[in-house]
Amino acid sequence: MxxxxxxxxxxxxxxxxxxxxxxxxxxxxxxxxxxxxxxxxxxxxxxxxxxxxxxxxxxxxxxxxxxxxxxxxxxxxxxxxxxxxxxxxxxxxxxxxxxxxxxxxxxxxxxxxxxxxxxxxxxxxxxxxxxxxxxxxxxxxxxxxxxxxxxxxxxxxxxxxxxxxxxxxxxxxxxxxQRQSEAQFRAIADSMPQMVWSTLPDGFHDYYNARWYEYTGVPEGSTDGEAWNGMFHPEDQARAMSAWTHSLETGDPYEIEYRLRRHDGVYRWTLGRARPIRDEAGEITRWFGTCTDIDDLKRSDQAKELLSQELSHRIKNIFAVVSALIALSARQHPEAKAFASAVRTRISALARAHEFVRPHTETSRPTVGSMTLHAFLADLFKAYSDLKGEPRILLDGDDATFDDQAATSVALLFHELATNAAKYGALSREDGRVTLDTRRAGDRFILTWTETGGPAVSGPPTHTGFGSSLASLSVEGQLGGRLERNWLRDGLQVVADLPATALSRRRAAQNVA
Amino acid sequence: MTARILIIEDEALVAMELRFVLEDLGHRVVDTVADAKSARDVVRENDIDLALVDIHLSDGPTGVALGRELGQEMGVTVLFMTANPGMVRNGVAGTIGVLSKPTDERAVQTAVDYALRRRQGEPVMYAPPELQLFG
Incomplete structure (x- = not known):
């Protein structure tokens, strides 16, 4: 063996x-x-x-x-x-x-x-x-x-x-x-200050974290399925339902602000958001969502908005008071009347600029169109319209947005050009006209002011007034551009050649950052 | 045409300047008040043709409701004059329109003339450009 x-x-x-x-x-x-x-x-x-x-x-x-x-x-x-x-x-x-x-x-x-x-x-x-x-x-x-x-x-x-x-x-x-991962998810979800919920692909709510029940005070499981919609303010229910239905149909992220009923019966503004989870084939397998109480935030936003409106109102009022003060002071000195009137119209142009570029809310938005360069200029030039209310300064070319830093300079420049035209140039004759062409050319923004139909021009004036200096200062000092005056036969032509960023410096800085 | 005008404005300097301008133009400024209640009292006791109404008064932003009341119920022609025309962007029933402050004498003159002609029922073809009309 x-x-x-x-x-x-x-x-x-x-x-x-x-x-x-x-x-x-x-x-x-x-x-x-x-x-x-x-x-x-x-x-x-x-x-x-x-x-x-x-x-x-x-x-x-x-x-x-x-x-x-x-x-x-x-x-x-x-x-x-x-x-x-x-x-x-x-x-x-x-x-x-x-x-x-x-x-x-x-x-x-x-x-x-x-x-x-x-x-x-x-x-x-x-x-x-x-x-x-x-x-x-x-x-x-x-x-x-x-x-x-x-x-x-x-x-x-x-x-x-x-x-x-x-x-x-x-x-x-x-x-x-898997049990551990689920336990971890629940631990995280339950310790979040937000309410967390989840639904089946068809939108059936089958999970809420502890915070949801704590916040709303409803019995566990009572908001499963479709019952959640009843938790919103009656005025918000239709809107929430339609946004949610849209997301379920399209897979678009869900985001909405609504009033959610807290356990004490108070409706509080809440931010609701949800994102779909997809499988490898791209099919939605679940929705996960959160509700965040933003009521305090909203109130503080409203308070800030009120304060900002109040502040802006005061600023505008100051323009009006200063203007009145100058007029009242000038009453004692008839020889100063022309001077006072010139200063007041300049202040008035600045006030308009402020009205256009200050941060606006729905109620404070200017009555005239949008807050673009053309809208602002059209408003500024309204005073120079003809007897039928038709504008005599015609705007053409590219429109642009502009901010408060550029606004005062733009307001002063065109206020001076327009008053000058009204006194000595094209606007001093009834059929005189001005065209203002604004054009973006690469990294430059070029504004061309052309007067026609005014008194014939023989050449540059011998004397330069303060208004002209103010115009040059605005363009060259404040906006970083060049101002060129051409004394053409038909009338004055002024070309302001600005860096394209000059009108909206803050935005340009943000874009770089 | 001489009109009896009430100025409703809480900035004393602005009100005083406006009074001088209107008086220079030959109008009679019946009174200058700074709040809605005083305005109603003056209108009840006097014949007023035209009220120039600021929106923010010493008792708050009461000018809009006051203007509507004066225009619709008390037979006064109403022109708003405010630094914040956005507040009446959607118009106010029974009033003419709004003039932005600060403004100048010429704009005040043409706006007041326009309003008074509307009150008289005279045909007016064109409104002054500075005046934003309601309706």
Missing amino acids: RIPEVRLSATTDKPAWNEADRLGALRAYEILDTPREAAFDEIVNLVAQVFDAPIAVVNLIDEGRQWFKAETGLGVRETPLETSFCAHAILMQDSMVVPDATRDDRFSCNPLVTGEPGLRFYAGRLLKSAEGLPIGTLCVLSDKPRPEGPTALQMQTLQVLAAQVMTLLDLRRALAA
């Missing part, structure tokens, strides 16, 4: 893993010391029957002990490692078979072989984690030697069932991970 050799799938003196990693992998399954489970018990029973052997075990090799998730024929849940067959098996590649332990140097002195229960035959298949670390075996033992070894079918059964054990363990771990 030949001495049975230990049949090894591979010999390994040094495993490719270290014990700490192996134990780490085992513990990650969180299976040690858990109760018996039928799914594992059925596997060991089947293995024992297939092998016609008394003992079969799902054996996990822990530190200093082996622990049995399932066993038949042993009657204990763990034993020390010193007498373990499997501790040897896990050093193998895939499996280990011992036909007769009395003839195997590794086990012939094992008390379980020399004494009770007199083990002889062993066949084990490694249980490996996804990373390839052996955490234990599915093994079968018998007190009768099997010199002929197990059959191929028996070994195949062992291999298939060992794989099933791992599938069960992996599934268990995945479920635990």
Whole structure:
């Protein structure tokens, strides 16, 4: 009789893993010391029957002990490692078979072989984690030697069932991970100051965080499905429903402000937002949404708006008071009347500029069109219209937005040009006209003022008035441009060549940043 | 044409200047008041042709309602004069229109003439450009 050799799938003196990693992998399954489970018990029973052997075990090799998730024929849940067959098996590649332990140097002195229960035959298949670390075996033992070894079918059964054990363990771990992730989500969601909710793809609400119930005071589950809409102010319900329906139909993000009823019955302004979660095919699988109480924010915004309106009103009033003060002062000095009147019209132009560019609200928005350069100029030039109210200064070209920094300069420049034209130029004759062409040319913005139909021009005036200086100062000093005056035969032409950013410096600075 | 005019304005300097301008033009300024209640009292006790009404008065932004009442119920022709014409952007029933402050004598003169002609039922083809008309 030949001495049975230990049949090894591979010999390994040094495993490719270290014990700490192996134990780490085992513990990650969180299976040690858990109760018996039928799914594992059925596997060991089947293995024992297939092998016609008394003992079969799902054996996990822990530190200093082996622990049995399932066993038949042993009657204990763990034993020390010193007498373990499997501790040897896990050093193998895939499996280990011992036909007769009395003839195997590794086990012939094992008390379980020399004494009770007199083990002889062993066949084990490694249980490996996804990373390839052996955490234990599915093994079968018998007190009768099997010199002929197990059959191929028996070994195949062992291999298939060992794989099933791992599938069960992996599934268990995945479920635990999912439970943990869900628990984490709920912990985060419940600790948020916002209300959080979620719906099925069709919009059916099936989740609200603790904050929702705390804030609204409604019983848990009472706002599931469609009932949430009843929580909004009656005036906001139709609007919220239509926005939500739109998002459900299109997948567009949902964002709306509505009044939500708090537990004390007070409706408070709330920002509602939701985003869809999509699967790999792009189909929406869920909606997640939040409600944020913005009532305090809204009130402070309203207060700020009121303050800003009040401030602006005062500023405009100051223009009116200063203007009245100049007029009253000039009454004592008839010789100053012309001077006072010129100053007052300049102040008036500045007041108009302020009206156009100050931050506006719905109620304070100027009555004339939008707040663009052309709208502002049209308003400024209204005073120079003909008797039928038709404008005599015609605007053409590109419109532009402008801010408060540019406004005073633009107002002064064109106020001076228009008053001058009214006194000496085209507007001093009934059929005289001015065209003002504003054009964007690359990084420049060019305004061309052309007078026609006025008195014939013979050349530049010998004397330059303060008005002209004011116009030059506005363009060259304030707006960083060039001002050119051409004394054409038909009338004065003035070209203001500005950097394109001059009208809206703040916006230009923001764009760079 | 000489008219009996009430100035409703809470800035004393602006009111005084306006009074001088109107008197220079030959009108009679019956009174200058700074709040809505005083305005109603004056209108009840005097015959007023035209009221120049500021919107923000010493008792708050009461000018709009006051102007509507004077125009619709008390038979006064009403012109608003305000630094914040946006407040009456949508018009006020029973009133003529609004003149932006600060303004000048010529604009006041043409706006007042226009309003008084409307009151007399005289045909007026064109409104002064500075005056924003309602309706």
